Amino acid sequence: MSTAPLVLFTGDSITDCDRRTDPEGLGDGYVRVLAPVLAAEGFRVLNRGVSGDSANDMTRRWEADAVAEAPDVVSILVGINEVWRPHNGGAHTPTADYEADYRHLLERLPNARFVFIEPFLLPADEDQRTWRGDLEDKIAVVRRLAAEHGAPLLPADAALNALGDAAALAPDGVHPNANGHTALANLWLAETAALREELAP
Secondary structure (H helix, E strand, C coil): CCCEEEEEEEECCHHCCCCHHCCCCCCHHHHHHHHHHHCCCCCCEECCCCCCCHHHHHHHHHHHHHHCCCCEEEEECCCCHHHHHHCCCCCCCHHHHHHHHHHHHHCCCCCCCCEEECCCCCCCCCHHCHHHHHHHHHHHHHHHHHHHHHHEEECCCHHHHCCCCCCHHHCCCCCHHHHHHHHHHHHHHEEEEEEHHCCCC
């Protein structure tokens, strides 16, 4: 078995990106962009994103998808479904429940290092702008957890919105296109440089 450090990416559709129909298991999103860079640095990469997942959904598959893999680094991007679902006929997720589920995920991997990615929204219409308050509450949770763990935090919401052309990055406001995934991958590399240098074989 390889002893190369394992980086496991997990979360919702933004991470999934059809990875389960990809022979390499990477999908066609930011994990695909990052994989060759990480491989060249001596890391192994696994994508365990599942489209539609919330943090609570992730708790139900965490043992098989993450704990059993014994990853060295876990990169997590989850939270937009908790924000989106109430506007699409689904149930509202209180921020306290989101935080409790997120903490449960982290507690199950006491030996792993984490990379936290803010959930983000690049509003495509006026309705999506009304999601901002709930999203900010979820982002605050992710920032707090990153600070508690002394872990890299990707300020994805601020960074992607600062690029100034939401439609050119995520036409529906939520799911990045190729340009958006490249921007997210570049941000991941910038924010994890010190961690990768520390763990590289």
